[in-house]
Amino acid sequence: ETHWDMPTPYGDTNFHTVNIRQFAEDVREATGGELDITVHSSGSLIKHPEIKNSVRRGLVPIGELIMSRLANEDPLFEVDSVPYLASNYEQAWKLWQASKAVLSKRLERQRLKLLFAVPWPPQGIYTRFPVVTGDELRGVKMRAYNKSSERLAELFGAVPTQVEVPDIPTAFGTGRVDAMITSPSTGANTRAWDYLSHFNHAQLWLPKNMVIVNIRAFEGLPESVRQAVEQAAAEAERRGWEASQAETEAKIRIMEENGIVVSEPSEALVKRLRAVGATMEQEWLERAGEDGKALIEAYRAL
Amino acid sequence: MDMIWMSLVLLVGLLLLLGAGLWVAFALTGTALVALHAFSGIPAGDSLATAFYGASVSWELAALPMFIWMGEVLFRSRLSEQMFSGIAPWVGRVPGRLLHTNILGCGIFAAISGSSAATAATIGKMSVPELTRRGYDRRQILGTLAGSATLGLLIPPSIILIVYGVATEQSIARLFVAGILPGLLLMMLFAGYVGLWSRFNPAGVPAEREASLPLVEKIRRSRPLIPVVLLIVGVIGSIYGGLASPTESAAIGVALAHLLSWRGGSLSWRTFVEALMGTVKTSTMIAFILVGAHFLTVSMGFTGIPRELAAWINTLSLSPYLLLLALTVFFVLLGCFLDGISVVVLTTSVILPMVQAAGIDPLWFGIYLVIVVEMSQITPPVGFNLFVIQGLTGENIVRVARAALPYFLLLLAGVVLITVFPQIVTYLPSRMGS
Amino acid sequence: MRGFLDSLYRLGGYLSALQLVLIMAMVVLQVLGRILDKLLLAVGLNALGLQVPGLAELAGFLLLGATFTGLAYTFSVGGHIRVDLLHRALPDGVRRGLDLGVTAVALAITGYALWYCGRLAYDSYDFGDVSIGMVPVPLWIPQTVMVVGLAWLAVALADALAGLVSGRIRHLKDESPQE
Numbered sequence: 001e002t003h004w005d006m007p008t009p010y011g012d013t014n015f016h017t018v019n020i021r022q023f024a025e026d027v028r029e030a031t032g033g034e035l036d037i038t039v040h041s042s043g044s045l046i047k048h049p050e051i052k053n054s055v056r057r058g059l060v061p062i063g064e065l066i067m068s069r070l071a072n073e074d075p076l077f078e079v080d081s082v083p084y085l086a087s088n089y090e091q092a093w094k095l096w097q098a099s100k101a102v103l104s105k106r107l108e109r110q111r112l113k114l115l116f117a118v119p120w121p122p123q124g125i126y127t128r129f130p131v132v133t134g135d136e137l138r139g140v141k142m143r144a145y146n147k148s149s150e151r152l153a154e155l156f157g158a159v160p161t162q163v164e165v166p167d168i169p170t171a172f173g174t175g176r177v178d179a180m181i182t183s184p185s186t187g188a189n190t191r192a193w194d195y196l197s198h199f200n201h202a203q204l205w206l207p208k209n210m211v212i213v214n215i216r217a218f219e220g221l222p223e224s225v226r227q228a229v230e231q232a233a234a235e236a237e238r239r240g241w242e243a244s245q246a247e248t249e250a251k252i253r254i255m256e257e258n259g260i261v262v263s264e265p266s267e268a269l270v271k272r273l274r275a276v277g278a279t280m281e282q283e284w285l286e287r288a289g290e291d292g293k294a295l296i297e298a299y300r301a302l
Numbered sequence: 303m304d305m306i307w308m309s310l311v312l313l314v315g316l317l318l319l320l321g322a323g324l325w326v327a328f329a330l331t332g333t334a335l336v337a338l339h340a341f342s343g344i345p346a347g348d349s350l351a352t353a354f355y356g357a358s359v360s361w362e363l364a365a366l367p368m369f370i371w372m373g374e375v376l377f378r379s380r381l382s383e384q385m386f387s388g389i390a391p392w393v394g395r396v397p398g399r400l401l402h403t404n405i406l407g408c409g410i411f412a413a414i415s416g417s418s419a420a421t422a423a424t425i426g427k428m429s430v431p432e433l434t435r436r437g438y439d440r441r442q443i444l445g446t447l448a449g450s451a452t453l454g455l456l457i458p459p460s461i462i463l464i465v466y467g468v469a470t471e472q473s474i475a476r477l478f479v480a481g482i483l484p485g486l487l488l489m490m491l492f493a494g495y496v497g498l499w500s501r502f503n504p505a506g507v508p509a510e511r512e513a514s515l516p517l518v519e520k521i522r523r524s525r526p527l528i529p530v531v532l533l534i535v536g537v538i539g540s541i542y543g544g545l546a547s548p549t550e551s552a553a554i555g556v557a558l559a560h561l562l563s564w565r566g567g568s569l570s571w572r573t574f575v576e577a578l579m580g581t582v583k584t585s586t587m588i589a590f591i592l593v594g595a596h597f598l599t600v601s602m603g604f605t606g607i608p609r610e611l612a613a614w615i616n617t618l619s620l621s622p623y624l625l626l627l628a629l630t631v632f633f634v635l636l637g638c639f640l641d642g643i644s645v646v647v648l649t650t651s652v653i654l655p656m657v658q659a660a661g662i663d664p665l666w667f668g669i670y671l672v673i674v675v676e677m678s679q680i681t682p683p684v685g686f687n688l689f690v691i692q693g694l695t696g697e698n699i700v701r702v703a704r705a706a707l708p709y710f711l712l713l714l715a716g717v718v719l720i721t722v723f724p725q726i727v728t729y730l731p732s733r734m735g736s
Numbered sequence: 737m738r739g740f741l742d743s744l745y746r747l748g749g750y751l752s753a754l755q756l757v758l759i760m761a762m763v764v765l766q767v768l769g770r771i772l773d774k775l776l777l778a779v780g781l782n783a784l785g786l787q788v789p790g791l792a793e794l795a796g797f798l799l800l801g802a803t804f805t806g807l808a809y810t811f812s813v814g815g816h817i818r819v820d821l822l823h824r825a826l827p828d829g830v831r832r833g834l835d836l837g838v839t840a841v842a843l844a845i846t847g848y849a850l851w852y853c854g855r856l857a858y859d860s861y862d863f864g865d866v867s868i869g870m871v872p873v874p875l876w877i878p879q880t881v882m883v884v885g886l887a888w889l890a891v892a893l894a895d896a897l898a899g900l901v902s903g904r905i906r907h908l909k910d911e912s913p914q915e
């Protein structure tokens with residue numbers, strides 16, 4: 001009997017965590033208890049920034065993290081965060097199929113096996129004022145937390161503003177920031193209606209969380225258990241993608257019920273977003289080199 | 303039961319290391335190493351390295367040395383002395399007199415700082431020498447300080463409410479608002495106790511000469527308060543005026559304190575360096591203990607002890623009140639050995655579902671949890687306010703803990719009050735938003 | 737030698753202090769940038785959005801540096817706290833024995849931590865790990881600072897241990913109040 005501790009970054013009610021707990025349950029059941037995974041949610045065992053390296057170093061055999069965290073290591077990991085490259089579930093699934101092999105290879109170099117990935121609901125624009133054409137964002141302070149979010153704000157003519165996650169409500173409340181881009185999930189979970197008023201369901205991109213395993217730990221398992229893990233992972237991926245779609249609708253409804261004005265992007269805004277997306281795709285391609293080009297070609301061919 | 307055996311070994315181990323006089327940070331680290339080696343298959347050394355690194359790279363934590371630095375600068379300027387002589391005329395007839403400055407000072411400072419250690423260090427640096435000089439009862443000085451500094455956690459902003467809010471997906475804004483009334487309630491409880499105590503111990507509360515002055519004279523003598531008020535307004539104002547995040551406001555406090563100290567003529571190269579080196583000493587000490595505590599938390603997470611204990615409580619299927627009673631005992635015991643944030647991080651996953659199943663509002667529970675965790679700040683052997691005050695005064699933590707005992711009981715009374723009258727917590731947030 | 741060691745510890749303290757000053761200065765610059773923006777907006781101009789790139793992450797690294805480079809200095813001035821209740825009640829010989837014991841234990845733990853933090857830094861270097869914020873910082877840099885700080889502390893602990901063994905110091909230094 002093998003016991004695995006699995007650190008995950010998000011809280012127990014988050015749909016990613018719910019899905020992963022189910023995954024752990026499935027593995028336990030399929031292996032007759034031979035592999036017992038304990039999920040440690042909300043960074044309680046290992047905090048988000050340390051999860052990947054902890055799995056690599058064999059501190060824990062398995063863990064979850066958001067893929068785009070690795071963007072500074074390798075731009076390929078933020079292909080799911082290029083605006084308007086893949087902006088609905090169908091496209092996001094294709095992009096994932098096109099990028100899976102190359103990302104898995106990258107992770108293998110770090111003794112990591114990519115088990116499965118589940119997207120967050122599509123990213124939209126949160127503001128304290130209506131956004132109709134996109135011009136409204138000119139000159140306002142937009143939250144930036146890494147290079148690409150900074151660039152995105154710049155392309156909108158907004159002022160990129162650094163705000164850490166726990167500080168978001170205070171930053172909005174006191175006017176240090178006027179706009180941010182995140183998913184309906186995060187908006188509803190942090191009760192965005194306490195500190196802002198408008199959500200534009202712009203569907204900019206669908207960032208993914210991934211579950212990784214230390215290759216040595218994985219290969220130390222008996223063949224039958226390995227198969228059970230792979231099977232449960234495939235099932236978790238399928239379930240997670242469905243849950244994510246359901247989550248999108250549910251969380252948008254919750255926001256509406258709480259008085260947030262939800263709108264779809266106007267034609268003018270879509271045009272604007274496409275232009276921004278095209279620029280950022282070009283810039284991403286420059287960073288990502290040959291592998292990036294191949295990835296995008298494979299995606300477009302699907 | 304296996305769990306109980308493991309817990310006992312670790313508790314006795316920690317107590318032995320601490321009792322033998324091993325430095326606190328090492329005692330925590332050593333216990334964590336024993337836990338990992340003896341009770342888990344985890345590579346202990348690599349786990350230590352990751353924990354040490356992860357715990358010390360923290361933006362939120364950066365506020366701690368800044369606030370300590372602010373306290374050091376104020377302590378070396380005439381500002382702290384002026385503050386006390388400005389307040390003295392007003393509290394001359396209040397039972398407890400200047401002892402209330404600890405409570406009030408901590409309460410106000412709590413509105414700037416998110417941590418109780420920073421609150422204890424900053425206020426204590428000023429109030430302990432001044433109150434001692436004026437001849438107040440040593441034990442009450444330490445007790446009011448240790449007790450009131452815990453308010454840093456409850457009165458917003460609060461690091462621990464952020465941790466709880468993020469872990470349980472509760473609105474941090476609502477949690478902050480919910481902490482206001484209970485914070486004021488606790489201040490009133492503390493002030494009431496000090497008043498009562500001084501009735502029975504008049505010798506511990508020296509008379510303030512300025513008490514019988516006419517009103518105009520009192521106001522005139524309050525003028526030295528202006529710089530301090532400016533400092534507080536500057537720091538709080540920088541947050542609410544949208545100029546700084548709560549973490550950043552700490553650095554603003556340092557800059558303003560230097561400015562005021564320079565205006566007051568007490569800033570020199572010597573005092574600057576002294577204050578800075580004093581800050582290095584205190585903040586390094588606290589940060590190193592935090593690093594050790596984080597490693598102990600991680601190792602406890604790997605052994606699974608807190609989870610299993612919490613899960614065991616769950617199997618008892620208690621009524622809401624009994625559940626809260628059991629949880630309070632559980633948290634107080636855990637809080638003796640772990641720091642507050644660790645307690646929250648390690649147990650919410652198991653405890654929140656049972657709390658919600660019992661029909662308890664998670665928002666209310668967050669505030670309850672913070673008050674219980676506040677208690678852990680002043681219980682030996684591992685209590686951060688005790689460590690800070692020992693570092694500040696040289697008084698042994700056991701003595702400080704004894705002085706803080708009444709405040710521990712008052713916090714407990716606070717828990718009972720918010721349980722009986724949950725509106726104290728829920729009223730303000732219910733008026734928020736839609 | 738004595739003088740060299742004492743200056744060595746003080747140097748660590750100064751380095752730690754310098755990093756605190758840097759944190760403060762960066763935040764103050766950031767806030768000044770916001771004040772400037774408010775003024776610009778007030779007179780009808782566009783905000784510039786001047787800021788310290790990656791402030792939160794950099795401040796985190798500096799905080800790590802301040803903590804670890806300050807360890808030896810803080811030890812040398814008796815700033816790390818411990819429960820010495822028992823010590824005061826014990827006869828002098830026993831007390832010296834305990835002090836020797838805990839210093840040796842602390843040195844052992846520090847050595848252990850030093851070794852594994854070194855491995856962590858090497859591993860980060862080996863795999864080219866970088867931070868996630870706006871300014872990608874190779875993680876081996878702050879992790880090496882951690883190693884250096886622990887080595888510094890190990891020297892201070894070994895120094896104290898040698899002092900206790902040789903009888904040069906009678907007791908470990910503990911914080912005197914309000915010095």
Ligand code: NA
Pocket residue numbers: 411412413414415416417453454455456457458459460
């Ligand atoms: Na506070």
Ligand code: NA
Pocket residue numbers: 637638639640677678679680681682683684685686
């Ligand atoms: Na405690």
